[in-house]
Amino acid sequence: MPDVSDVSDVALAETEGQARIDAADSVEALRAVEAEVVGRRSRLASLQQGLAGLPPDERRSRGRQLNEARARLQASLDLRRVEMGKSERRARLESERLDLTEVLPRPGPGHLHLVTQTQAELEDVFVGMGFTVAEGPEAETDWHNFEALNIPPGHPARSMWDTFYLRLGPPGSTLLRAHTSPVQIRVMQSQPPPIFIVAPGRAYRRDTPDARHLPVFHQIEGLVVDRGVSFADLSGTIEAFTTAYFGPAIHSRLRPSYFPFTEPSAEYEINCTICRGAGCRTCSGTGWVELGGAGMVDPNVFAAVGIDDEEWSGFAFGFGIDRCAQMRHGIADMRVLLDNDIRFLSQF
Ligand code: PHE
Numbered sequence: 001m002p003d004v005s006d007v008s009d010v011a012l013a014e015t016e017g018q019a020r021i022d023a024a025d026s027v028e029a030l031r032a033v034e035a036e037v038v039g040r041r042s043r044l045a046s047l048q049q050g051l052a053g054l055p056p057d058e059r060r061s062r063g064r065q066l067n068e069a070r071a072r073l074q075a076s077l078d079l080r081r082v083e084m085g086k087s088e089r090r091a092r093l094e095s096e097r098l099d100l101t102e103v104l105p106r107p108g109p110g111h112l113h114l115v116t117q118t119q120a121e122l123e124d125v126f127v128g129m130g131f132t133v134a135e136g137p138e139a140e141t142d143w144h145n146f147e148a149l150n151i152p153p154g155h156p157a158r159s160m161w162d163t164f165y166l167r168l169g170p171p172g173s174t175l176l177r178a179h180t181s182p183v184q185i186r187v188m189q190s191q192p193p194p195i196f197i198v199a200p201g202r203a204y205r206r207d208t209p210d211a212r213h214l215p216v217f218h219q220i221e222g223l224v225v226d227r228g229v230s231f232a233d234l235s236g237t238i239e240a241f242t243t244a245y246f247g248p249a250i251h252s253r254l255r256p257s258y259f260p261f262t263e264p265s266a267e268y269e270i271n272c273t274i275c276r277g278a279g280c281r282t283c284s285g286t287g288w289v290e291l292g293g294a295g296m297v298d299p300n301v302f303a304a305v306g307i308d309d310e311e312w313s314g315f316a317f318g319f320g321i322d323r324c325a326q327m328r329h330g331i332a333d334m335r336v337l338l339d340n341d342i343r344f345l346s347q348f
Pocket residue numbers: 178179180181221259262292293294295316317318319
């Protein structure tokens with residue numbers, strides 16, 4: 001049995017305990033020290049147990065010494081805890097400090113996104129050639145997006161446009177326009193020829209994003225309806241636009257293709273702006289990059305909007321605005337256009 005009658009045992013336990021309290025360097029360490037110094041298994045607790053074997057007088061006075069020592073240790077523990085909690089909190093706040101005025105260099109005023117700038121520039125080129133700008137809704141009817149463009153329901157050509165359908169009206173009746181060609185239909189329904197319009201705007205396709213495709217992208221549609229319009233007019237318009245926008249070193253070519261709403265139809269390509277026609281990775285070694293489609297308006301389209309194809313003829317084209325920006329600025333991967341990384345955007 002420990003010798004509890006010795007005052008020095010209590011004093012020693014207190015001195016030791018105090019030293020450990022002073023040495024604790026965190027709130028967590030202090031919690032462990034507290035158990036060791038005043039807890040059930042502490043030196044003070046075992047001295048307390050030893051009191052039982054003492055004569056009553058001595059038990060009382062040693063008991064008082066023990067209680068006083070424990071009370072002092074406890075007070076010291078409490079004080080340390082409060083102090084340490086405060087300084088830990090201060091350190092945490094300091095480390096989490098977020099000074100919004102520290103973001104340097106301070107960004108200047110914002111500016112239009114590269115795609116918006118490109119759209120405005122393309123519009124300017126066409127307005128300079130005598131076109132006016134038309135608009136149409138992004139949520140379209142199946143009829144405007146497909147049927148009136150000579151693509152009946154169930155026609156295999158529909159698979160050329162992987163379409164987002166909307167839960168609106170009868171199933172399959174409304175969609176997010178898959179191209180800007182429905183604006184042709186709306187314009188021809190609302191005004192008589194002659195027509196010279198361009199229609200820029202967003203288009204949507206269920207495409208997996210990659211270096212040259214985005215599921216939300218921008219197109220600019222062109223439509224001319226007049227007397228005696230020929231394929232040569234289409235070709236000349238495309239070439240005039242190409243050199244106006246990309247510079248005199250870049251030319252266009254039309255390759256035979258298929259679109260249900262034009263006949264004949266063509267693919268519109270330009271010299272690769274990255275390699276200037278020599279062949280590189282971006283143009284898959286061909287020296288040419290596809291920008292969009294074009295062709296002479298199909299008589300079935302004129303029929304859908306009630307224009308007499310004996311009197312009138314026309315051409316249409318549609319190409320990617322994002323793709324234009326990509327080719328003009330040598331952007332390897334189109335997805336950066338949507339990343340909203342200010343380091344990229346601020347270059348334009
Ligand atoms: N709308 C077509 C597309 O997005 C492009 C096009 C427009 C083709 C006009 C011919 C005439 O694929």
